[in-house]
Amino acid sequence: MDAGGASHPTDQALAEAAKAGSSRAFSELVLRHQAAVRGFLRRVCADPSEADDMAQEALVTAWTKIGTLKPDASVRSWFCGLAWRKAMTTQRGRARSAARDRQWLETRPEFDTPAARDQIAVRKALDNLPEDQRAVVALCLAGDWSHAEAAEALGLPLGTVKSHAARGRAKLLEAMGEAP
Known part of the structure; x- marks a missing residue:
């Protein structure tokens, strides 16, 4: 019981209510366990924002699969299991794409030129930049925007845009095998 004398329902009671269609009960389960799900995925994924997206997708999936939760199962474990499967599916998809x-690339040898290799190196370097930095590089270095224009468009402080542009440029030059 809390200070007001009300008792808090157990995860199992909330899960049963959610199975019966209570979105309020399911929301309470999500509130209780979303930090654990996000924390787990942030530890196993390289990109925190991608981990947050996967956590969100896993919790949406949980609502559609709540009927599969066994009566005595740990809700947190079940949520994390769904999140793990989502992460593995994403990883497999990425591996298939790669x-x-x-x-x-192997079947297109005529495109295996220094210029094509440079483009691939630049693309990989861009993909490895944090999202904000990638956006600044795309606008300022590739799109010929001023730092002030990019700051306004992205809603970032001017100093942040300038440092993102400098760091992004250095990483791109490094990918091209040139010193910054």
Whole structure:
């Protein structure tokens, strides 16, 4: 019981109510366990924002699969299991995509020129930049925007845009094998 004398329902009671269609009960389960799900995925995924997206998708999936939760199962474990499967599906998809890209590149030898390799290196370097930094690089270095224009468009402080542009440029030059 809490200070007001009301008792808090157990996870199992909330799960049973959610199975019966109570979105309020399911929302309470999500509130109780979403931090654990997000924390788990942030530890196993390289990109925290991607981990948050996967956590959100896993919790949406949980609502559609709540009927599969066994009566005595741990809700937190079940949520994390769904999240793990979502992460593995994403990883497998990424691996298949990378394999297709490699296969395509292997079948297109006429495109294996220094310029094409440079483009691939730049693309990989861009993909490894944090999202904000990638956006600044796309606008300022590739799109010829001023730092002030990029700051306004992205809603970032001017100093942040300038440092993102400098760091992004250095990483791109490094990917090209040039010193910044």
